[in-house]
Amino acid sequence: xxxxxxxxxxxxxxxxxxxxxxxxxxxxxxxxxxxxxxxxxxxxxxxxxxxxxxxxxxxxxxxxxx
Numbered sequence: 204x205x206x207x208x209x210x211x212x213x214x215x216x217x218x219x220x221x222x223x224x225x226x227x228x229x230x231x232x233x234x235x236x237x238x239x240x241x242x243x244x245x246x247x248x249x250x251x252x253x254x255x256x257x258x259x260x261x262x263x264x265x266x267x268x269x
Contacts, residue, residue, distance in 0.1 A: 226238040 223238055224234045227234050227236055230238070232238075
């Protein structure tokens with residue numbers, strides 16, 4: 204009976220840690236950061252600007268290759 208308790212406890216802890224890390228990975232954050240913390244507007248704007256810059260750079264390279 205004691206082995207079943209260990210198994211269930213281990214599965215529960217593993218599930219919680221896995222969900223914590225999985226949410227952070229899905230939101231492209233460091234693994235052990237707080238998954239409930241909202242990103243600030245400046246962080247969102249910085250990410251959007253970086254993505255736009257990468258897309259513009261890729262488009263310019265494609266135009267020069269043609």
